[in-house]
Amino acid sequence: MIRISTLAASVKPSATLAAGAKARQLKAAGIKVFDFSLGEPDFNTPKHICDAAERAALAGNTHYTPTSGTPEVKAAICKWYKTFHGLDCAPENVIVSNGAKHSIHNALAATVGAGDEVVIPTPYWVSYSDLVSMTGATPVLVTTTPESGFKMTPAQLRAAITPRTRVLMLNSPNNPTGSVYSRAELEALVDAMDATDAAILSDEIYEQLIYGGAKPTCVATLRPWLKDRTITISGASKSYAMTGWRMGWAIAPPALVKAMDTIQSQETSCPSSVSQAALVAALTGPQECVAEMRAEFAHRRELTVGLLTALPGVKLPVPDGAFYAFFDVSAYFGKTFGDKVVTDSLTFCGALLEQAHVNLVPGVAFGAEGFVRMSFATSRDVIEGGIGRLKDWLRTGK
Incomplete structure (x- = not known):
């Protein structure tokens, strides 16, 4: 057996x-x-996105692409972040993967291992702790409550940080609670990280699905030093109804993107060529x-x-x-x-x-x-x- x-x-x-x-x-x-x-x-999935995929397939764009994504899809992601969040990023900051879950896996695999700790506020998306454990690192869970809006406080974060802390995982808007950190709340959290050398993995996949007076915040835009310390994760599944297309991405410092690229090259060779064409249409096409x-x-x-x-x-x-x-x-x-x-x-x-x-x-x-x-x-x-x-x-x- x-x-x-x-x-x-x-x-x-x-x-x-x-x-x-x-x-x-x-x-x-x-x-x-x-x-x-x-x-x-x-x-x-909206028709103009499906049409773009069909055109790509019929044009013969059905072969391997660069491991981290085509130049066109990277350019579309960079343009979208500049327009939506005011974040400047270059193609070398971007890697496209087979869904945001895959992006998170690659980011963790490239940053943590045995003996390291990853801080995760709870409640958290079901896959976070297992994705951390799969690397050999230890998830450190920080309990939040309805009274705090299911949000971690800077004091809780400081108490959870140890010399072994390598990554803080944030998720706003949050799955499963639907809570959204305000910009000021996130600023207070990242400032609590300033004295450490830990990275921040910010899962922002629900960023376009917000209600009332809540506003999405791209963590990498909060402080100048965060561009070199933040891994921004997002994808097309939720905002564009593209769950089956498996399109996720990470924006991170070039050296980390290169390491994730190497890992991905051994896992999947590249993301789907046709799905990447669809993602370009999603990000650059009509947003109605x-x-x-x-x-x-x-x-x-x-x-x-x-x-x-x-x-x-x-x-x-x-x-x-x-x-x-x-x-x-x-x-x-x-x-x-x-x-x-x-x-x-x-x-x-x-x-x-x-x-x-x-x-x-x-x-x-x-x-x-x-x-x-x-x-x-x-x-x-x-x-x-x-x-x-x-x-x-x-x-x-x-």
């Missing part, structure tokens, strides 16, 4: 993908499931599609918040960005639903899916027991129907 490596045995499956797989199994059995597990826009999707997500946010806050015992911090509601269901722990005793977020979500066919992701996967995550990147009818089903199910608890 082939033995499984220690690395493979130590990595946990993605909780969000696992939740989606369970829902698909029930759907395949003919059961109607209200699935709120995956962070994937339900919109189709983003505004339209953002407006619809804003309506869904209002609907979701209104329905969830009306549920007894549910506590919901209002999300300012992304497309998730992260709410406290701990008031239902200790109750029995059918033949299931709910003791934590995992058993809560399991019983809910099995009995009411509503699929949420347990907060424990995000480092926040007592909470569950709901994606409202789905139709208003599904949101109303699913929360209605959740409401009826909660009433059955004894």
Whole structure:
């Protein structure tokens, strides 16, 4: 029998993908499931982006590209950051990868290893800690609370930093909470890093999905010295509904980009040529599609918040960005639903899916027991129907 490596045995499956797989199994059995597990826009990729991919394929642009991306896609990324954030970057600062998750992996693989520490505020996206652990480094989790808006304070950051700290991972707008750090809050955090030599990995993939008075901030623009200390991560999956195209990127100092390029050359040779052509169209073409999707997500946010806050015992911090509601269901722990005793977020979500066919992701996967995550990147009818089903199910608890 082939033995499984220690690395493979130590990595946990993605909780969000696992939740989606369970829902698909029930759907395949003919059961109607209200699935709120995956962070994937339900919109189709805009037509002008698909058209660009078709033109590229028909023109024969189906061969290997440079490992870190074509000159055209790098130029498009640089122009977009100058326009959207006022950030000056050059092609040697940019590497395009097979999705933002791949970009994060490459960045960590190029910066940390055994004996190093990576500071991560919780709640955090389910893959962060495992991506760190896969390098041999140690994730250092810093607990935030609803009272702080799920935001880490400078005092918490300073307390978490040790001589072994190599990277701070930030994510604003945040998955799973939807919290958005203000520019002043981020300035206070990065200033707490000034006396260290640690890097900042800033995952900004939800930067165009913000609501109300919240504003996105590119961390690399906060202080002049940050351009040499920051790894900016983003991608096309969320803002342009391009999850399956697998287009992510990193902006970083040239020496680090070169190291990531070397790693990527051994992993995948290069990103998809056709997807890169599509990304150029996304970044340089009409942006009304983003505004339209953002407006619809804003309506869904209002609907979701209104329905969830009306549920007894549910506590919901209002999300300012992304497309998730992260709410406290701990008031239902200790109750029995059918033949299931709910003791934590995992058993809560399991019983809910099995009995009411509503699929949420347990907060424990995000480092926040007592909470569950709901994606409202789905139709208003599904949101109303699913929360209605959740409401009826909660009433059955004894």
